[in-house]
Amino acid sequence: MKYFTIDELCVSGSYPRLVVVPKEGTTEYNNLKNLIENMLDPVRENLGKPIRVTSGYRPPRLNKAVGGASNSNHLYGCAADIHTGNDSTDNVKIIESLLNIGITYDECISEGAVFDKNGNLVSCKWVHLALRPNNNRRKFIYTTDFKTYHPLKKTTKITK
Numbered sequence: 001m002k003y004f005t006i007d008e009l010c011v012s013g014s015y016p017r018l019v020v021v022p023k024e025g026t027t028e029y030n031n032l033k034n035l036i037e038n039m040l041d042p043v044r045e046n047l048g049k050p051i052r053v054t055s056g057y058r059p060p061r062l063n064k065a066v067g068g069a070s071n072s073n074h075l076y077g078c079a080a081d082i083h084t085g086n087d088s089t090d091n092v093k094i095i096e097s098l099l100n101i102g103i104t105y106d107e108c109i110s111e112g113a114v115f116d117k118n119g120n121l122v123s124c125k126w127v128h129l130a131l132r133p134n135n136n137r138r139k140f141i142y143t144t145d146f147k148t149y150h151p152l153k154k155t156t157k158i159t160k
């Protein structure tokens with residue numbers, strides 16, 4: 001684990017009291033380690049700039065409190081919501097980095113996506129990245145309303 005720590009992935013801005021840090025050796029811990037070593041660290045390396053984590057592992061009470069999906073990858077330590085800072089156009093570069101490193105991921109969701117009139121993704125509020133220990137589905141999607149999700153075309157020109 002080079003750029004991220006387990007603790008860094010166990011956070012909540014709104015419900016800090018519901019945060020739980022999984023113990024070493026648990027499934028959740030191992031999933032977080034896999035997420036960091038095989039997804040977040042390589043993406044961060046490719047991106048070349050710091051990435052902030054707003055949500056990672058969510059124990060059931062925390063997931064419920066934030067309105068997470070009942071089968072969310074966050075429940076198992078397999079997902080992280082990340083962004084680069086205040087420049088939302090930079091978040092698109094996180095997606096580019098994921099594609100650059102070419103790993104088999106479970107989910108890449110452009111959250112709060114904004115497109116220009118030509119259909120190019122120009123910014124998003126944050127990126128949800130998920131990696132499972134196996135059976136990764138390569139879901140490449142976006143949401144603009146945080147309720148409905150749509151396929152993000154690989155051919156979508158991601159502008160810098």
Ligand SMILES: [Zn+2]
Pocket residue numbers: 055074079080081128129
């Ligand atoms: Zn998420």
